[in-house]
Amino acid sequence: MSPLRRSLDPRVAADPDRLPPGQVLTEKWPVLHYGAVPTYDLARWRLRAFGEVAAERTFTYEELRAMPVTAVVTDIHCVTTWSRFDNRFEGVSFAAFAALVGMTPEAAFVEFHCAGGFTTSVPVAIACDPGALLTWRHDGQDLRPEHGFPLRALMPRKYFWKSAKWVEGVEFLRQDRLGFWERNGYNNSADPWREERYW
Ligand SMILES: Nc1nc2c(c(=O)[nH]1)N[C@H]1C(S)=C(S)[C@@H](COP(=O)(O)O)O[C@H]1N2
Ligand SMILES: [Mo]
Numbered sequence: 252m253s254p255l256r257r258s259l260d261p262r263v264a265a266d267p268d269r270l271p272p273g274q275v276l277t278e279k280w281p282v283l284h285y286g287a288v289p290t291y292d293l294a295r296w297r298l299r300a301f302g303e304v305a306a307e308r309t310f311t312y313e314e315l316r317a318m319p320v321t322a323v324v325t326d327i328h329c330v331t332t333w334s335r336f337d338n339r340f341e342g343v344s345f346a347a348f349a350a351l352v353g354m355t356p357e358a359a360f361v362e363f364h365c366a367g368g369f370t371t372s373v374p375v376a377i378a379c380d381p382g383a384l385l386t387w388r389h390d391g392q393d394l395r396p397e398h399g400f401p402l403r404a405l406m407p408r409k410y411f412w413k414s415a416k417w418v419e420g421v422e423f424l425r426q427d428r429l430g431f432w433e434r435n436g437y438n439n440s441a442d443p444w445r446e447e448r449y450w
Contacts, residue, residue, distance in 0.1 A: 262336060269326065271443040274334040280389075281333060282397045285431065289366035289396075289417050296401055296419075302362075303423035305353025312401060316387070318343040318351075323382050325407040327414075328443040340405050342386030346379040348421070360427045363404050364420030371415050371430035372439075373406055375423075382407040385418065409441040410448070 263270050270276060298310045321344040327335045345361075354375070361378040363371055377383065384405040387394055394400040399416030406413040412432045433439045438447040 269336070270334055271328055272446050273332060273448075274328055274443065275332050277333045277335055280327075280335055280338075280398070281329070281331075283329065283331065284397075284416060285369065286367045291401060293401060298402060298418065299364075299420045300348075300352040301420065301422055303355040303358035303425060305355065308352050315343070315385075315402065319347065321347070321384060323384055323386075323405065323407065325382055325405070327411050330410040330412060330437065330441070330448050339390050340384055340386040341388035342384040342402075342405070344381070345383040345385055345404070346381070348385055349375075349379055349423075352421075352423075354423050357425050358423035360424040362422040362424055362428055362430070363415035363418050364422060365415050366417035366419060369415065369417070369431045370428070371404075371413050371432065372424070372427055373409060373413055374427075377406060377408055377413075378404075380406075380408055385421075410437075410443050412437060413441050 260276050263276060293312045296312045298315055299307070301307045320341050322339060322341045324337055324339045327338055358375055360372050360374055386403055386405045387401055389398065394403060402418045404413070404415045404418055427439070429439060436449050438449055440447045
């Protein structure tokens, strides 16, 4: 879309710096992922925290939903060029989660392990940014299964593929490990403001 068309959206016209380069605003929330949407029995669902932590921990769905809730309003930027403004996510602050499980000083990266073997990773500084969550709610409703229910990561400073859906494990790493999309051509840094889309 041309810069002229983009500037016609009043929100972008009012604040042109809000839309990263090469992105187009959308109202819808597209669904994008590799593989099938998993189905869960919430009574048997578990979240495992492991790696560079004081002690490995496993949480039930009940324990997850009892965690202190943080709300974040943020813009989504997908590498396929759509952006969606003002998404209100609720969940547990990732920094609070890392503190709860006793992330060690040696931890430098966080890898999300998801249903079906999908993984992605970010540096600890990105995961512990105040806007980063483990989230289960969007715009006042529980996430729909296709958007990652019961649990997804929200990493607002990165392209949306770093916001892993169907998170079942959080591994704290000393050294980074390339994730699914990152092994298949996506840029591991994924900063939308620098247009770090592909290798
Ligand atoms: N588990 C899992 N999470 C994933 C993906 C995936 O394939 N599997 N794709 C990523 C990509 S490429 C994008 S753009 C977003 C899309 O999230 P949405 O479907 O909620 O818009 O999910 C990300 N999280
Ligand atoms: Mo994506």
